[in-house]
Amino acid sequence: MKAIEVKNLNVKFGNLKVLDNLNFDIEEGLVTAIIGPNGSGKSTLLKAIMGIIPYEGEIKIFGEDHKKNLHLLGYVPQSYEIDKFLPMTVKEFLFYSSLNQKENYEQKILKVLNDLDIIHYENRKLKDLSGGQVQRVLFARSLINDPKILLLDEPISEIDIVGQKEFYNIIHHLNKDHKLTILIVTHEVTIVHHFAHHVLCLNKKLVCNGPISLLFNEKILKELYGREIFIYPFNKPINFEENA
Amino acid sequence: MEEKFSFIPLTNLSILKKMLEIFNYPFLIKSLILSFWLSLVFSFFGIFVLIKRMSFFSDGIAHASVFSLALAFLLNLDFFLISILGAIIFASLIFYLERKTKIHTDALIGLIFVSFLSLGLILISLKSGYQPELLSFLIGNLLTISDFDFYLILFFSIISIIFMIFLFKKMILVFLDRTESHLRGINVNFYEYLFYVFLAISVILGIKVMGMILVTAFLILPPMIASLISRSFKQMIILTLTLSVLNVMISYMLSFNFNLPLNATIILWNSIVFYFVFLLKTLKLIK
Numbered sequence: 001m002k003a004i005e006v007k008n009l010n011v012k013f014g015n016l017k018v019l020d021n022l023n024f025d026i027e028e029g030l031v032t033a034i035i036g037p038n039g040s041g042k043s044t045l046l047k048a049i050m051g052i053i054p055y056e057g058e059i060k061i062f063g064e065d066h067k068k069n070l071h072l073l074g075y076v077p078q079s080y081e082i083d084k085f086l087p088m089t090v091k092e093f094l095f096y097s098s099l100n101q102k103e104n105y106e107q108k109i110l111k112v113l114n115d116l117d118i119i120h121y122e123n124r125k126l127k128d129l130s131g132g133q134v135q136r137v138l139f140a141r142s143l144i145n146d147p148k149i150l151l152l153d154e155p156i157s158e159i160d161i162v163g164q165k166e167f168y169n170i171i172h173h174l175n176k177d178h179k180l181t182i183l184i185v186t187h188e189v190t191i192v193h194h195f196a197h198h199v200l201c202l203n204k205k206l207v208c209n210g211p212i213s214l215l216f217n218e219k220i221l222k223e224l225y226g227r228e229i230f231i232y233p234f235n236k237p238i239n240f241e242e243n244a
Numbered sequence: 245m246e247e248k249f250s251f252i253p254l255t256n257l258s259i260l261k262k263m264l265e266i267f268n269y270p271f272l273i274k275s276l277i278l279s280f281w282l283s284l285v286f287s288f289f290g291i292f293v294l295i296k297r298m299s300f301f302s303d304g305i306a307h308a309s310v311f312s313l314a315l316a317f318l319l320n321l322d323f324f325l326i327s328i329l330g331a332i333i334f335a336s337l338i339f340y341l342e343r344k345t346k347i348h349t350d351a352l353i354g355l356i357f358v359s360f361l362s363l364g365l366i367l368i369s370l371k372s373g374y375q376p377e378l379l380s381f382l383i384g385n386l387l388t389i390s391d392f393d394f395y396l397i398l399f400f401s402i403i404s405i406i407f408m409i410f411l412f413k414k415m416i417l418v419f420l421d422r423t424e425s426h427l428r429g430i431n432v433n434f435y436e437y438l439f440y441v442f443l444a445i446s447v448i449l450g451i452k453v454m455g456m457i458l459v460t461a462f463l464i465l466p467p468m469i470a471s472l473i474s475r476s477f478k479q480m481i482i483l484t485l486t487l488s489v490l491n492v493m494i495s496y497m498l499s500f501n502f503n504l505p506l507n508a509t510i511i512l513w514n515s516i517v518f519y520f521v522f523l524l525k526t527l528k529l530i531k
Contacts, residue, residue, distance in 0.1 A: 052426055070427050077423065083295060085468070088477040096417045099428045125475075145428065 001062065003028040003149055003181040004049065009057035011044055018044045019055070020205045026198070028062075028148075031175050031182040033196035033212065035189050037225055040203045042185040043078075046151045049183075050075060061149065074142030074180075078154045080134055082126045090121045090129075090137050098144045112140045116170065132163040139170060143178075150174065152184040164188075168195045189215060274394050275453075279492055279510075282450055285401045286462035287488035288408065289443055291481060294471070295419045297350065299464045302447045304353035306456035308334045309448060310364030317371055324393065327448050334360065335444035339437050389453050397449045404442040415439060458507045462488065465514040472521050473530060491517060 004026040011019040019041045026032050034042045048055045051067050061069035082088065091109055098105040113119045118136050121129070126137065135155055142150055152171075156164045172195055174180045186192055192199070193212045201208035201224045208220045215221070222228055267273060293299055312330030316323040334356050341352045389397075408415065418425045418435045425432050450459040470483035495510040524530045 050423065050427060052423060071429060073427050075423060075427060080421070083297075085471045086295065086477065087471060087474040087480055089475075092477045093420075096413060096420060097424055097428070099414070099417065099430070123476075141424070 001028045002026065002060075003030075003062060004066075004183070005058070005060040005063075006049075007058040009045075009048060009055060009059065011041070011048055011053060011055045018204065019048065022057075022202075022206050024200060024206060024209050026181060026183065028181050029175070029179060030198045031171060031184065031196045032198040032200060033192045034183060034185045034200045034202055035187070035192065035215070035224070036202035036207070042202055043153050045202065046075075046153055046183065046185060049073070049151065071145065072148040074145065074147030074150045076135070076138045076142050076150065076152045076155045078157055079131070080138055082134070084127050086127060088126050089123050090118075090126055090140075091123060093126050093137065094141055094144050097141045108144060112143050115143070116140050132159045135159060135163075135167070136170075143174070147180065149181045149183065152182065154185050154187065156186070156188070171195050189221075271389070274389055276496070278389065278394065278397065278453055279496075279506075280489060281398070282401065282454060283462050283466075283488040283492045283510075284485055285405055285446060286450060286459060287466035287484050288405065288481075289446060290463040290465075290467040291484060292408075292415065292419055292439060293443070293463050294467050295416075298353065299460070300350050300353050300357075301443060302451075302460045302463055303456060304338075304357040305331055305334055305444050305447045306451050306459070307357045308360035308364075309451070311360040311367070312364070314364040314367035314371075318367060324396075324452065327452075328445055330360075331444035331448040332441055335440040336437070339440050343433070393452060397453065400449055401446060404446055407438070407442065411435065411438075455507055458511060461511040461514055465511075465518060466491065469514070469518050469521055472518075472525055475531075487517070 002025045006022050006024050009019055009022040010017070022045070034045060036042050044053065047053045049059055049061075049066060050073060051059075051070060059066040061072055082093075090113070094109045094112070095105060098108060110119065110122070113122055116136055116139055118133075118140065121133065121137060126134065129137065138155075156167050159167065168191075171182060171184070175182055184196065193215060196212050199208065199210065199212050199214055200206065201214070201220060203224055207224045208214050208217075218228065290299075293301060309327050309330055312327040313323055315321070315330075316326040338349065338352050338356055341347065341355070342349055345352070414425070414430050415435060417428065418430060418432050422432050425435075447459055450462075454462075466488040467480065467484045469487055470480045474480035474483055491514050492510060495506065495513045498504060498513065499506045499509040521530070
């Protein structure tokens with residue numbers, strides 16, 4: 001089944017066209033990476049899917065207009081700034097997001113924290129956590145209302161390399177065990193093939209749409225970034241002499 | 245010869261007796277009820293005000309209301325009703341400009357503050373003579389509240405508190421994260437607008453009896469003190485409400501005992517508690 005369908009999507013900010021006539025579908029159960037240079041409209045695309053910016057065109061979530069199915073979306077932003085004066089604990093933060101819960105929210109919170117292996121954060125204040133830890137809590141929050149699709153907007157941009165590897169494991173776990181469809185905006189073009197099945201290349205227009213192996217097509221990358229970029233598979237050592 | 249020192253407790257019988265005299269004066273009972281109740285109402289609102297970083301709001305609305313005051317003078321209308329109407333217009337304007345200009349709320353509050361204050365002052369200058377209402381409006385007077393104003397303030401503040409308690413969880417989510425609220429099906433703009441209007445009207449009603457400075461003090465000081473020592477948000481809410489009532493009680497006692505102006509005593513006592521807690525925290529005597 002199609003998780004997301006986008007038809008003739010156009011977004012303008014004043015006279016500036018940010019997204020130009022996008023057409024694509026995302027199949028249920030896939031991890032799709034959205035890549036492209038800065039200002040190419042990646043985050044704007046997520047905002048249009050969430051219905052928080054005006055657009056022209058049609059967006060469907062599981063066959064229905066996206067505004068009817070927004071509750072099926074979970075969202076992890078690039079960063080989250082909590083007021084340093086606010087003594088809100090992780091458990092409380094998740095409680096305020098757990099609206100429309102039929103089951104016991106307390107059990108649900110513990111279940112999600114356990115699932116992401118951060119149960120020890122439960123009573124810690126959000127303001128005392130590091131950037132990576134807050135990002136994990138944001139993952140937990142995005143799961144608290146049982147979404148079917150996760151939208152991730154550069155969730156690892158402020159995290160060190162060890163933390164990044166953990167995030168890829170989380171994405172893999174959520175996709176495999178929770179059967180979540182995942183859309184991830186990322187600049188990590190060199191390693192994205194380790195956790196994504198599909199890729200959308202965006203530079204205001206859709207430059208490519210297909211399996212992740214498209215990223216190894218130098219022609220596509222040149223069209224996308226406007227210059228030559230070489231991407232090596234992770235397990236292949238880089239031959240610097242060859243590149244020189 | 246051994247000198248004897250005797251300890252004089254602050255709450256000795258004579259003070260207690262003096263305080264109980266309040267009950268012989270109905271207007272004092274009204275002022276007592278209102279100051280306790282409004283301290284609770286404003287410190288509850290204050291939790292949201294601090295999260296939204298709009299502690300300047302009450303100052304802005306109060307000063308902008310000089311325009312309402314001037315208009316009421318010139319047109320011979322009831323000031324109280326005009327100022328409530330004015331508060332709704334100011335709140336709507338801040339809300340509208342916030343969305344259209346993307347300028348921070350505090351700067352827009354400043355804009356409303358200075359533009360309507362200056363317009364009000366120009367309008368007032370058109371009418372000659374001394375306008376004592378202007379001064380009493382900004383300073384407030386707990387002791388001269390009429391029955392009509394007393395019940396109006398009580399009625400409106402109870403309605404707004406019921407709404408806020410009923411919508412508490414959603415309001416907090418709106419103030420914590422607009423995108424997440426939107427995905428959870430909350431009409432973010434509606435809730436924010438509702439809060440602005442409730443706060444603006446409450447501020448106007450509060451200023452009438454307590455004055456602008458005391459309203460601002462109730463809005464920001466109890467939640468600020470509570471945030472320093474709370475281990476959770478729930479604890480912060482409970483502490484905020486407890487502190488607001490406790491501080492008014494202590495201020496009443498100090499005011500009666502030392503014959504100090506009540507409003508200033510409440511504000512000063514709250515500030516002293518803040519500095520004291522901050523000092524204890526800095527010296528790591530409390531966590």
